[in-house]
Amino acid sequence: MNNSKKKIAGLLLYVLFILVPIYWLLNMSFKHRDEVLSGLSLWPKNFTFDNYITIFTDPSWYMGYVNSLIYVFMNMAITLTVALPAAYAFSRYKFVGDKHLFFWLLTNRMAPPAVFLLPFFQLYSSVGLFDTHLAVALSHCLFSVPLAVWILEGFMSGVPREIDETAYIDGYSFHRFFIRIFLPMIRSGIGVTAFFSFLFSWVELLLARTLTSVDAKPIAAVMTRTISAEGVDWGLLAAAGVVTILPGLLVIWLVRNHVAKGFALGRV
């Protein structure tokens, strides 16, 4: 009994460590600029939504979110489209160079994004993709596709191959089998993969910032650029931070049951 109390106390301490900085961000986001600078208070004295209203009415702010969401979903769509058949191939067949290819894919996960900065910049500029959502989505594929193949392969290997064979005997073509039978069977795997490719693309700043200038500028870049402008409006910055956290929270809520499963397979 004493022992489990100690555990709970330790966990509470850790949860506090996680939540207090976030609480402080929330607290700041509901304060006016003057109140932020006038002194510390644990709760906003003049509670205001002004910072949030600014973000949702000023295009230079909300377009940042729109841009980020566009390339994140593009990246998710591309990643899943190419990774699903590839993961199936890796989980079901032996073919020339399969192990090397798999390993090579994974080494891309180890590449520092900064290494690819310069060539990406020039590659996408030369094909006219600079400052488009597609450029960012494609560049993020470099990291999300290997991860997706890896996660999906784990889920697919969990499906017995007798199911494939039975379906073929029953006269299913590969396409119909794959879409009608196989995909529904690994939907939690698809959920986890979508979650991780969303997550990766949403939090990546370096490539997204370098490959865009005006039309596809992500929210992360909007936030870092406002820091240098005419002093810092901490309240506004905090509100922007809070809004940036929200999609992540929503996504983890949607896939909360699947994620535990994904972690359980040891594939992150």
Add this chain to the structure above:
Amino acid sequence: MNKVENNKAWFLVLPVFILVAFSAVIPLMTVVNYSVQDIFDQNNAYFVGVEWYREVLLDHRLQESLMRQFIYSFTVLAIEIPLGIAIALMMPTRGWMASLSLIVVAIPLLIPGNVVGTIWQIFGRADIGLFGWGLNSMGIDYNYAGNPVDAWITVVLMDVWHWTPLVALLCYSGLRAIPDAFYQAAAIDRASKWAVFRFIQLPRLKSVLVIGTLLRFMDSFMIYSEPFVLTGGGPGNSTTFLSQTLTKMAIGQFDLGPAAAFSLIYFLIVLLVSWLFFTTISEMDKDK
């Protein structure tokens, strides 16, 4: 599982292959190309061999930033791995408390790096931050923007805040995979808490710990946005890590040759350390 030998499977892999070739091989070849040439403009490029590599390896700024990077990566690993295991052991195993604690622990993972930087900026500043103000009012002189030691502490603390949950969640799922029979056997043998941890839980956690350590090493070695937002690499250069040094070189000063040579060295270091780590672990497996 027995796999069927079938080379037609290549057709299924082809889209991934083309995509990754387009976004990894072509850029990497460009980097290799730049790293051995001195480029004035499109028509004036000279082959310079390993000149840029030598220059980069002898550059003090880069050596210092590499040292900082190693110290940083090993510091965060040394804190996050044990802390993550401890938290996973403390997390409740069933009931609403379990799902609630899972979600709370996962929150920092979902926050973009630049926002993590902003959070700690707002939390740590002496004038408006609870943390900075609290330390100062306790009589501890703390200013992450002016004092290199404070900047380091804040950057490390920020990383611990951001990434320990990953280790904790991995270990948590690893612990859940241990069958109850193991614990029952331990109870019959009257094993102590420590013995249960040392001989049942820790060995079972090995594979997730390998993944966790690798991921944390690679990601901390590539860290960019968090320190960039929090300290901008300062004060001075005290928290400028490799990615930021490289970005400054490549995009800021547009030193194509040295930046390219540096990029390749950077990539190779990550590959080498990961490979060393991986082979050491598998060798240890063989010995048993």
